[in-house]
Amino acid sequence: MTIRRARPGDARELTALAHAAKRHWRYPARWIRRWRSDLTVTAAFVARHPVYCALRDGEVLGFYALSRARDAGELELEHMWVRPDLVRAGVGRALFAHLVRRMRTLRATRLRIVSDPNAEGFYRRMGAVRVGAAPSLPRGRRLPVLVFRPEGHGLRRGRGYGRGEGGPMIRKLSSGQYRLYSKKRNPKTGRRRNLGTFKSRAAAQKHERAVQYFKRGG
Ligand SMILES: CC(C)(COP(=O)(O)OP(=O)(O)OC[C@H]1O[C@@H](n2cnc3c(N)ncnc32)[C@H](O)[C@@H]1OP(=O)(O)O)[C@@H](O)C(=O)NCCC(=O)NCCS
Numbered sequence: 352m353t354i355r356r357a358r359p360g361d362a363r364e365l366t367a368l369a370h371a372a373k374r375h376w377r378y379p380a381r382w383i384r385r386w387r388s389d390l391t392v393t394a395a396f397v398a399r400h401p402v403y404c405a406l407r408d409g410e411v412l413g414f415y416a417l418s419r420a421r422d423a424g425e426l427e428l429e430h431m432w433v434r435p436d437l438v439r440a441g442v443g444r445a446l447f448a449h450l451v452r453r454m455r456t457l458r459a460t461r462l463r464i465v466s467d468p469n470a471e472g473f474y475r476r477m478g479a480v481r482v483g484a485a486p487s488l489p490r491g492r493r494l495p496v497l498v499f500r501p502e503g504h505g506l507r508r509g510r511g512y513g514r515g516e517g518g519p520m521i522r523k524l525s526s527g528q529y530r531l532y533s534k535k536r537n538p539k540t541g542r543r544r545n546l547g548t549f550k551s552r553a554a555a556q557k558h559e560r561a562v563q564y565f566k567r568g569g
Pocket residue numbers: 372373375376431432433434437438439440441442443444445465466467469470471472473476
């Protein structure tokens with residue numbers, strides 16, 4: 352599987368995939384029709400936004416799209432769709448891992464996700480935290496709103512991104528120093544606590560070991 356930037360010429364195929372993926376949840380056809388504009392990816396949109404698709408043998412397996420959100424440093428997840436016959440086969444995780452790398456390159460600190468209720472578990476698995484709900488259509492429908500922060504993600508050992516709490520979390524700062532973060536996230540903000548800044552990774556690791564030692568009552 353490869354992931355590449357989508358081209359305006361892919362727009363029609365991406366739109367068809369978004370519709371097919373949404374139908375995976377067996378929504379009534381009239382709801383799908385109502386969501387048509389949300390499920391449509393135009394060539395102009397692809398030309399102006401970061402849109403990336405996963406391919407195998409020239410066939411699109413899934414894609415995601417980002418847009419700038421209101422706050423500086425914040426991106427919005429506009430699309431995340433996997434072909435229905437490939438759901439739960441790891442395509443979403445690969446796309447999300449790519450997205451995290453894009454966020455780092457774009458220096459984005461937050462990703463806002465308005466999720467289909469059926470997909471919320473996937474985003475939580477990737478490390479996103481629920482922060483609220485947003486009204487949708489048809490009237491009365493509400494969608495989970497989640498926030499994902501890339502800080503610390505991918506630094507842990509173990510499988511992929513967002514495996515619960517994990518740890519220790521040490522990030523290299525642009526100053527060349529190393530910052531240690533708490534393993535647990537604050538459930539309200541979704542952020543890890545800053546536990547200190549150190550000259551070297553070894554010093555941060557030493558501090559982490561000391562914290563663990565005291566926690567165990569040593
Ligand atoms: C939601 C979606 C993007 C996830 O992609 P995927 O390729 O199916 O997910 P993966 O196989 O990479 O799964 C990664 C992990 O998330 C979990 N997961 C995937 N979909 C999940 C779901 N709907 N609910 C809970 N957990 C889910 C998997 O079990 C896996 O967990 P693991 O770490 O224990 O192995 C994809 O299923 C999809 O497009 N669904 C239909 C359309 C949709 O709702 N899109 C999202 C719009 S907001």
